[in-house]
Amino acid sequence: MGSQEVNRRGCQWNRWETWDQKNDDDVTAAPSRVLLIADPQILDHYSYPGRPSWIRYWTTKLGDNYLHRNYVYLQDVLDAGTTIFLGDNFDGGREQPSDTDWLTEYRRFMDLYPQKVNRRYYTNVPGNHDIGFQTINKAYAQRFDTFFGDANQFVEIGNHSFVWLDTISLLHEDPDINGRAKEFLNEVNNLLNPQFPRILLSHVPLFRNNQNQLCGPLRESSKKFPLQKGLQYQTVIDYEVSQLVLGKLHPTLVFAGDDHDYCEIEQTFKYNGKSISAKEITVKSASMNMGIKRPAVQLLSLNNPYNPNPKTTTDDLLSETYQTEMCYLPDPFHTIQYGLLTKDQDLFDSDAVTE
Numbered sequence: 001m002g003s004q005e006v007n008r009r010g011c012q013w014n015r016w017e018t019w020d021q022k023n024d025d026d027v028t029a030a031p032s033r034v035l036l037i038a039d040p041q042i043l044d045h046y047s048y049p050g051r052p053s054w055i056r057y058w059t060t061k062l063g064d065n066y067l068h069r070n071y072v073y074l075q076d077v078l079d080a081g082t083t084i085f086l087g088d089n090f091d092g093g094r095e096q097p098s099d100t101d102w103l104t105e106y107r108r109f110m111d112l113y114p115q116k117v118n119r120r121y122y123t124n125v126p127g128n129h130d131i132g133f134q135t136i137n138k139a140y141a142q143r144f145d146t147f148f149g150d151a152n153q154f155v156e157i158g159n160h161s162f163v164w165l166d167t168i169s170l171l172h173e174d175p176d177i178n179g180r181a182k183e184f185l186n187e188v189n190n191l192l193n194p195q196f197p198r199i200l201l202s203h204v205p206l207f208r209n210n211q212n213q214l215c216g217p218l219r220e221s222s223k224k225f226p227l228q229k230g231l232q233y234q235t236v237i238d239y240e241v242s243q244l245v246l247g248k249l250h251p252t253l254v255f256a257g258d259d260h261d262y263c264e265i266e267q268t269f270k271y272n273g274k275s276i277s278a279k280e281i282t283v284k285s286a287s288m289n290m291g292i293k294r295p296a297v298q299l300l301s302l303n304n305p306y307n308p309n310p311k312t313t314t315d316d317l318l319s320e321t322y323q324t325e326m327c328y329l330p331d332p333f334h335t336i337q338y339g340l341l342t343k344d345q346d347l348f349d350s351d352a353v354t355e
Contacts, residue, residue, distance in 0.1 A: 011078065011299060011327035018323065019303045029305035032158025035080035036298040038257030038283035039088040039290055040067050041129055042109055046092030059289065062332075066288045066295075068112045070329045074297065075116050078327075082120040082157055085113075086257035086283055087127030087203030089148065094132040094140060094232065106147050120157065124149030126166055127203040127258065133168055133232045136177050141169065152184035154192060158302030160199055160321065161192045163249055167202040167237050170245075189248055197304065197321050198251040204234065205256040205282050206242040208265055215263035215282075218326060220292050225263050225282075235259065243269055246278065253322060254280040255298065260290040262326060281324065288332035295329045 019031055043060040051059075075083075089109055096102040115121040124145070131141045145151055151166035170181035192198065210224040226235045235258070236242070246269035254267065263282035268275055284296035304321040 011325065013078065013299070013301060016299075016323070016325045017301050019301070029303055032082070032160075032302040033078070033080045034082045034084060034157065034300040034302065035074060035078065036084050036086060036255055036283050036300060037071075037113075037286045038086040038298075039127070039260055039285035040085070040109075040113070040287050041088045041091045041127075041285070041290060042067070042105070042112065043289060044090065044092045044096075044105055046095045063287060063289045064108075064112055066329075066332055067286060070286065070295075070297075071113055074327075075119075078299070080119070080299070082122070083116075084122045084162075084201065084255075085125060086201065086255060087125040088129045088257060089123060089127065091129050093130040093144065094128070094137070096140075099143065102143065103147075120155075122149060122155075122164070124151055124153070124164055125201055125203050125257070126151050126168060128168060128233050131168065133234055134172075135232065136169065136172055136174075138176055141177070152181055152188075154188055156193065156196060159196055159304035159306065160302050161196045162199050162201060163188060163192070163251070164201045165245065165249075167204055167206075167241070167245070171234075171237060171241055185245065185248055197253070198249055199322075200245070200249055200251040200254045200278075202237070202245075202254065202256045204258050205236050205263070206245070206254060206267060206280060207236045207239040208267070208280075213265040215261075215265065218262045218264065220261050220284075220294065225259065233258075242267075247271060250276065251278050253324075254278055255300075256280065256282050257285070258282070260285040260292055262296070284326065286329060293333070294331060297327050297329065299325045299327050301325075 013033060017031065019029075043056070043063055045056070048056055048059065074080075090105055093102065093105070096105070126141065126144050126148075130144050150164075151169070152164060154161055154163045156162070165185065166181045169177050170185065172178045208225065210227055215225055228235050237245070246267060250269070250271040259282045261282070262284045265280050266277045267280050268277045281298065283298040285292060286295050286297050288295055301323045302321060
């Protein structure tokens with residue numbers, strides 16, 4: 001078996017899943033499988049304004065080809081039941097005043113990431129490049145919601161409650177901007193199944209102390225997770241708001257994007273007078289243009305079989321019902337051929353998607 005074939009199998013579910021496929025009643029349980037994609041941030045004429053137009057054209061073309069071919073490969077080979085994007089779908093969405101031009105970019109995004117038949121597909125996490133941060137145009141945010149989906153919602157997948165929360169709008173000072181996110185956060189807890197573990201999805205990561213909450217060995221950069229803010233961005237949600245969100249939703253797992261590099265930490269918070277924790281994973285960007293050498297996606301396997309006599313204590317709810325794995329995409333700078341293939345050429349003739 002050639003090394004290329006081995007690499008192609010590197011992220012196959014059965015290579016890293018370790019589930020016992022039977023529950024306590026000896027009933028076979030097939031896991032639910034989720035693909036998470038962060039920060040595709042498709043380039044446009046607002047990207048790299050100082051570069052010559054011909055360089056921006058080829059940078060955009062190569063980036064689009066890379067995103068699309070990897071996505072098609074992942075969908076064909078891994079065939080996840082659910083695909084979730086974690087925001088920054090666009091690079092210049094917050095800059096786009098023309099609905100006509102914005103719709104052109106929306107169609108381009110949907111062409112790069114076509115929905116697979118009979119599979120779930122969620123694109124509704126707004127990133128700061130989609131709607132802004134300190135300055136948010138309400139009409140632009142509503143435009144994002146209209147086409148990509150409600151930024152505040154929940155669904156049940158694999159006997160887990162996935163909760164989407166627009167943390168960017170939640171942090172905003174204007175009640176016209178933060179109202180929907182605040183109302184959702186205050187009400188959603190009463191709507192969720194108390195027996196299902198909860199998975200929170202946010203574009204911007206929650207607050208952490210980067211002196212003792214270190215990202216772990218899978219982070220590409222040797223620098224600590226940045227805690228900073230600037231024009232239309234903030235690297236973490238404020239501490240008080242982060243604790244409020246964790247306390248109200250008490251998730252077992254949190255996924256975020258925005259940083260472009262991988263980070264895995266434990267978040268500690270109070271729930272029912274007890275100190276409990278949730279794992280938070282910042283998913284690597286899937287783009288070749290986001291300042292990392294090895295783009296990646298995150299794979300999530302859920303196994304929480306139906307139990308007619310469910311356990312109800314907090315400790316029981318925190319028992320393992322998920323497994324997750326980072327899946328590397330091809331090194332975009334390793335081979336010129338991979339970068340020059342058009343997005344419609346046969347992906348199986350190029351380098352492997354995974355390691």
